[in-house]
Amino acid sequence: MNRRTLKNDVIVIAAIAVVAAVIWCVVKLSSKAGEFAVVELNGVETARYSLNEDIRAEIACGDGCVNTLVIRNGEAYIESANCPDKLCVKQHGIRMTGETIICLPHRLIVRIIGEYGVDATV
Amino acid sequence: MKAKTHTITLLGVSTAAAMVLAYVETLIPVPFAVPGVKIGLANTVAVFLLVKRGWKAALPVSIVRVLLSSLMFGNFASFAYSVSGALLSMLAMIAAMKTGKLSEIGVSVIGAVFHNAGQIIMAIALTGTKEIAFWLPPLIISGIVTGIAVGTVAVLLVKKIDFKQ
Ligand SMILES: [Zn+2]
Numbered sequence: 001m002n003r004r005t006l007k008n009d010v011i012v013i014a015a016i017a018v019v020a021a022v023i024w025c026v027v028k029l030s031s032k033a034g035e036f037a038v039v040e041l042n043g044v045e046t047a048r049y050s051l052n053e054d055i056r057a058e059i060a061c062g063d064g065c066v067n068t069l070v071i072r073n074g075e076a077y078i079e080s081a082n083c084p085d086k087l088c089v090k091q092h093g094i095r096m097t098g099e100t101i102i103c104l105p106h107r108l109i110v111r112i113i114g115e116y117g118v119d120a121t122v
Numbered sequence: 123m124k125a126k127t128h129t130i131t132l133l134g135v136s137t138a139a140a141m142v143l144a145y146v147e148t149l150i151p152v153p154f155a156v157p158g159v160k161i162g163l164a165n166t167v168a169v170f171l172l173v174k175r176g177w178k179a180a181l182p183v184s185i186v187r188v189l190l191s192s193l194m195f196g197n198f199a200s201f202a203y204s205v206s207g208a209l210l211s212m213l214a215m216i217a218a219m220k221t222g223k224l225s226e227i228g229v230s231v232i233g234a235v236f237h238n239a240g241q242i243i244m245a246i247a248l249t250g251t252k253e254i255a256f257w258l259p260p261l262i263i264s265g266i267v268t269g270i271a272v273g274t275v276a277v278l279l280v281k282k283i284d285f286k287q
Binding site for chain 1 (some may be wrong): 223224225227228231232235255256258259262263265266270
């Protein structure tokens with residue numbers, strides 16, 4: 001390893017970061033208002049709620065852990081939770097396809113999908 | 123003969139080490155929406171072998187590691203992710219090594235990024251859900267971070283471990 005290869009490393013890493021930023025922009029621009037909020041525990045889908053109906057659902061994941069999912073005005077968010085970090089409660093509401101809320105301690109993911117999980121835009 | 127025994131031992135120990143790393147990784151919760159997608163700690167071994175012994179040592183160890191750890195701790199989806207991640211990663215690293223212009227860190231960043239990209243491409247193919255592409259940017263960025271960490275460890279290993287044949 002020397003100065004020259006390290007400089008090349010930095011160039012390659014910067015180029016990869018630029019590619020990531022471009023993909024992020026493309027994904028953001030192509031995402032649209034979603035249809036459903038999908039609840040996954042440990043990577044397994046356990047429930048699916050339409051974003052068109054306002055609901056408040058208690059999601060239990062065993063051992064007394066609970067996240068309260070609220071859907072209001074087409075937006076899903078976690079209203080309260082008994083996880084230690086409360087990061088899921090602090091995350092913004094989600095409404096566009098691909099957006100997610102994650103509660104790491106409870107291994108819970110809420111994500112927005114298009115109609116029946118299929119992205120209708122081609 | 124002696125060299126051959128040495129090689130067999132080295133590859134065996136490397137495979138075991140890679141499997142332990144792959145197992146340790148399953149214990150680290152990763153907030154990625156695609157179950158089975160991994161960050162690639164076992165790449166340390168791959169980068170190390172690639173630098174020390176070339177692709178003829180690194181590629182088989184990678185394949186055997188994926189096969190064995192999928193049998194032991196995985197399911198079909200995680201196997202498909204691991205295989206496509208490991209193969210794409212290995213091919214990209216071999217190509218990066220061939221240029222001779224990058225250090226272990228650059229090679230391992232390329233390996234980690236392609237590892238994650240390979241898994242996402244396979245996940246999109248398996249589930250038919252294009253929205254998974256949403257996870258590419260965070261996975262690419264985490265690939266850069268783990269790639270730098272793994273590359274740094276590999277640099278140290280390459281320096282410290284010397285083979286006497
Ligand atoms: Zn939480």
